[in-house]
Amino acid sequence: MLLLQFSTSHYCRKARLALGYKKIPYTVNNLTPGLHALKIKPLTGLTTTPVLLPEVDGQPKAIGDSTQILKFLEAYCPEPPLSLGSTLDAEAWMLEDWLDESIGTATRFVYYDYRAGEGKAIDPSFSSQLVITIVRQQYGISPAAVALGCDRLKTALTVLQERWQTRPYLVGDRLSVADIAAAALLSPLALIPEYRQKYPWLFERIAEIHHHCHEPLPPGL
């Protein structure tokens, strides 16, 4: 399989975690932001990464959107399972959707705001700061939007803490799509000292899930 991705994207990390968990061999093609749409829009109708090309006869040519990629992988390769059984599955997919649609975006806002301000020293180079400026413009990362993102993350981490602080999995008794989504979409916070200090349990879980999925740890861990 071939994964079209941005190497630093937390949504692409989510697809890699699922591929790694299932031990499916794959290669990556790192796209150039800006030019990426020329390649992927004709394949999926979307401009977002990740895009998975299964390269298997009888399977779709391209799958866009990380949630759809997880669904495809679970159907294509049921072992080891990401499914938990009917009632728990619905809860896991609901958490996955919330993490994907709401929390992944909040993380992006808080992370890029940090990288442009206090966290500039992580990479003060002109090229890195230019990318950060473009991303902030592209997604409308204004101070007001960042404040909303911070607030959303605070609520999310309270909800996740109730489950993850004392148990290894968010739903049921084994790894699910909810754990994979949370581990990937909150991983950029590992570079922000405030989150590291306040939520040590979060980064323990993120690291455990990366080990479980045979994926290198995210920057900062």
Ligand SMILES: N[C@@H](CCC(=O)N[C@@H](CS)C(=O)NCC(=O)O)C(=O)O
């Ligand atoms: N819900 C989508 C979100 C993916 C997403 O936002 N990807 C970003 C990178 S983190 C992207 O490719 N942005 C480029 C664009 O929108 O043109 C998914 O789960 O795949």
